[in-house]
Amino acid sequence: MLPYHQLLGIARTFNDVKESMKRKRIQEYIWGTYGPTSKKSATLKGIEEYKRYISMEDTMTFCKRCAFLWDKKGKKACEICKETLISLDTHDCYKCQTYGH
Numbered sequence: 234m235l236p237y238h239q240l241l242g243i244a245r246t247f248n249d250v251k252e253s254m255k256r257k258r259i260q261e262y263i264w265g266t267y268g269p270t271s272k273k274s275a276t277l278k279g280i281e282e283y284k285r286y287i288s289m290e291d292t293m294t295f296c297k298r299c300a301f302l303w304d305k306k307g308k309k310a311c312e313i314c315k316e317t318l319i320s321l322d323t324h325d326c327y328k329c330q331t332y333g334h
Contacts, residue, residue, distance in 0.1 A: 286292055295303060302308045308318040317326035 311317040311326040313325045313329040319326050
């Protein structure tokens with residue numbers, strides 16, 4: 234068993250140490266080469282998305298019940314009768330489609 238190393242963690246075999254060092258070198262190369270530009274572009278994109286969110290463009294606010302149904306159950310209330318629960322990809326329930334409410 235090899236000893237614990239701060240950067241490499243606990244390694245069980247020499248091959249684990251080699252693989253860990255290889256991954257570390259690749260990661261350092263990628264961050265050294267593309268890190269500054271990717272951080273800058275991610276920050277700018279985050280700012281743009283935040284501006285869009287604050288302007289309420291493409292943003293919907295739901296009551297507690299509807300938010301729970303949407304997020305946890307994958308359901309929503311029928312857009313016409315507001316009573317029947319339907320899947321997210323449907324616009325109205327069977328009753329409203331049939332009777333043309």
